[in-house]
Amino acid sequence: MGPELLEVLERRGLDFDLPVTATGVWRLAECFPGARQVVLEIGSGMGEATVQMARSQPTVGLVAVEVHLRGVAATIRAADRAGLTNLRIHRGDAVAALRDQVPAAGLAGIRIWFPDPWPKLRHHKRRLLRSDFVSLAVSRLAIGGTIHCATDVTDYAEVMIAV
Numbered sequence: 001m002g003p004e005l006l007e008v009l010e011r012r013g014l015d016f017d018l019p020v021t022a023t024g025v026w027r028l029a030e031c032f033p034g035a036r037q038v039v040l041e042i043g044s045g046m047g048e049a050t051v052q053m054a055r056s057q058p059t060v061g062l063v064a065v066e067v068h069l070r071g072v073a074a075t076i077r078a079a080d081r082a083g084l085t086n087l088r089i090h091r092g093d094a095v096a097a098l099r100d101q102v103p104a105a106g107l108a109g110i111r112i113w114f115p116d117p118w119p120k121l122r123h124h125k126r127r128l129l130r131s132d133f134v135s136l137a138v139s140r141l142a143i144g145g146t147i148h149c150a151t152d153v154t155d156y157a158e159v160m161i162a163v
């Protein structure tokens with residue numbers, strides 16, 4: 001990671017962190033006091049779409065989860081430049097975050113855009129969208145909540161619809 005990303009991570013990283021309860025659950029209301037809804041984006045990558053979403057929906061609180069530090073840093077840099085206040089960023093595994101840190105029925109939506117496709121048959125078990133994942137995700141949605149997925153891999157799209 002280059003010095004510019006390291007600098008922004010050090011300077012702004014904590015501002016995009018999520019405060020937690022004593023048991024480690026995110027305090028979403030505290031993060032987004034004026035927000036009408038909170039939406040979770042899984043696998044935000046370098047954050048291009050993330051920052052555009054946060055900018056175009058200022059009344060929505062957006063939590064981005066990404067495992068790779070470089071993507072997290074790039075997202076923080078873009079959010080810093082855009083002056084966003086309705087975005088928080090968590091570095092880590094989204095499955096663990098959904099299980100341990102997202103309050104039950106705490107989300108209006110979950111967005112999973114272009115998840116890693118794992119095209120080889122023997123790697124399909126590594127795909128994020130499986131029925132056990134969907135059950136967990138649904139348990140974190142408020143009534144009427146949505147899971148919005150996108151992929152350009154036909155057979156993965158079919159799996160998404162099925163699960």
Ligand SMILES: C[S@@+](CC[C@H](N)C(=O)[O-])C[C@H]1O[C@@H](n2cnc3c(N)ncnc32)[C@H](O)[C@@H]1O
Nearest residue numbers: 043044045065066067068093094113114115116
């Ligand atoms: C193919 S990229 C898509 C990135 C972005 N959504 C886009 O459309 O440009 C998939 C991203 O998901 C992240 N990812 C994969 N599994 C994850 C997990 N369990 N938790 C959080 N992020 C994950 C990867 O690190 C990668 O950045």
